[in-house]
Amino acid sequence: MTTAAISVRDLTIVRGPVTAVDHLSLEVPSGQVIGLLGPSGSGKSSLMRAIVGVQVMESGSIDVLGQPAGSPTLRAQVGYVTQDPSVYSDLSVLANLRYFARILGVTDDSVERVLDQVDLREVADRLVGRLSGGQRSRVSLGTALLGSPQLLVLDEPTVGLDPALRRDLWTLFHQLATAGTTVFVSSHVMEEASRCDRLLLLRDGRLLAEGTQSQLLERTGCQDIERAFLAIVEGGAS
Amino acid sequence: MTARRTWATARRVLAQLRNDPRTIALILVLPTALMTLLAWILPDSEWQKYAPPLLGIFPMLVMFLVTSVATLRERTSGTLERLLSMPMGKGDFVFGYAIAFGVLAIVQALVVAGVCFALLDLTVRGSAPLVVLIAVVDGLVGTALGLFVSAFAQTEFQAVQFMPVALLPQFLLCGLILPTEELPTVLGWISWLLPLTYAVNAMQHVVVDTQLDTRFWVDAGVITGMAVALLALGAVTLRRQTR
Structure with missing residues (x-):
């Protein structure tokens, strides 16, 4: 494994009455x-918010690109896309x-580059x-790409998109990763x-398992991740 | 905080307002219509007495409302969270808004006071441009108060709840209903902590005094100082990290 872009240690986040x-x-x-996979309510968004430094953490710590999460210098190096498109609709x-x-x-120039990257030049x-x-949601994603960040944190960026568009976005994510960006x-x-x-x-709010898809499938003897997820849940803590 | 980001934010807010005719109408048409209504309701002697203080009160109410709603939208749309995850100073956000709404406060004061003086036969013994000046500063106080309260609020619901709490007591204590000297002692002290009291006081000076003494400028200075202090406080209390 290469050096870690993010390392989370013993992190606890409490949101209202819930330990997220x-x-x-x-x-x-x-x-x-x-990929950070899990059902809604599993703590994905809270973890992502903590990584980009906008979430109050109860305990534990996060290092992002070698610095504590929320450090001012990170703000230019991390691109963040929230679940709902956070751009100005007017x-x-x-x-x-x-x-x-x-x-x-x-x-x-970055604006011009991004218009092509997310294919929005016509609109x-x-x-x-x-x-x-x-x-x-592509405008929102494009906004995160403006600063050519070293780390992209994307909260459910493909929800509700048509299949062709989803495929294009995943292709873009891999292009960015090939160019050295970590895409979370x-x-x-x-x-x-x-x-x-x-x-x-x-x-x-707990890590159930990690690895490549084939590793997880092999370990559980399942044919898809959905079943592997269930197998791990029902088999108790892994 | 940098001039580039503050200025970019002010321009962005103004660009949003250009696409939002209803807010423009709320800022320009509503206070003008209210003053016209007042001129119609009141006999002339009363109109001459009440119009100047209300020229200070309406801009503050309207600008407070508009600013609260605008910053509320920044929260609910997630754009505030995004900005604060970027290299955006909290002061850039607050003062960017203050500049944009400050421009609107100037336009508002010119329109509303212009209509009062030109069409509604308002006359003051003092200087009419000073009425406009106080109205502008009052609009700024409204904006500053809106930004401060909204920064202070943890959720959008709280921000809405703060609106009547921040405004209505000021309205009762500002000296319009009862002169501040005649208020019960404790309420009199409290009234001098509230920006609207100074606004109404300054306006009342312009109505009766041909020569403005230092008391007018003290009032004007205090309101301006309060606006700046509220903005600074708003920037300091804006939270980058929320629960």
Whole structure:
């Protein structure tokens, strides 16, 4: 395994009455597409929020790119895409990207690059609120790509997208990983497992299992990750 | 905090407002319509007395409301969380908003006061431009208060709950209903902690005094200072990490 892009040690996150993440420790290797799989409520979003430094942590620690999560220097190196497209619906695609480019301190060349990367050039002048759901989430993804981050944290980026678009996005994620970016992507859709280099299975805020898809299938003797997940859950802690 | 990011934020907020005619109407048309209604309701002597203080109160109420809603939208849409995960200073956010809404407060004060003086026969013994100045500063206080309260709130629901709490007591104690000197002692002290009291006081000076003394400028200075302090406090209390 290469050096870790993220290492989580004994992390606990409490949100309201719920312990969202429970004494979790894990490592995310750099330069790969790493899938964080688990049902909704398993703590994926809380973990991701903690990694990008916007979540209050109860205990434990996270190192991101060799620095404590939330360090000011990390803010320019980590791209974060929330579950819902967090962009301005009353501005055009271009106005959104230009604004976030100014905040990140990158030039409008990055805006041009991103328009091609997420394939939004044709709708660049349209208000984001008038776009389809899939286009909107690509604006949100594009925003995270503006700063050419070393680590991309993507919370369910492919939910509700049509299959062709999903395929294109996964291709983009692998291109980015090949270029050296660590892509940490969550999903509650188990079939997306096959698209990741490595998987982390999360349930009730705990790490259930980790490895490549084939390793997990081999270990459980199952034919798909959905069944493997069940086998591990029913077989007790792994 | 950098001038580049603050300025980019101010321009972005103004660009959003250009695409939002209803908010523009709320800022410009609503206070103008309310003043027109007031001129219609009141006999002239009362109108001359009540219009200037209300020219200070309406901008503050409207700007508070608009700012609270705008920052609330930043929270619910997740854009605030995204910005705070980026190299964005908390001051960039707060002062960017203050600049954008400050521009609107200027336009608002010019329109509303302009209509009062030109069409609704409002006359003051003091200087009319100073009425506009106080109205602008009051609008800024409203914006600052909206940003502060919204930064202070942990959830969007709390931000909405804070609106009446922040505004209505000020309205009762500002000296419009009863002069502050005639309030019960404790309430009198409290009233001098609230920005609206200074606004109403300054406006009342302009109405009766041809020569403005230092008390007017003290009032104006205090309101401006309160606006700046609230903005700074708003920036400090904005939380990058939430639960």
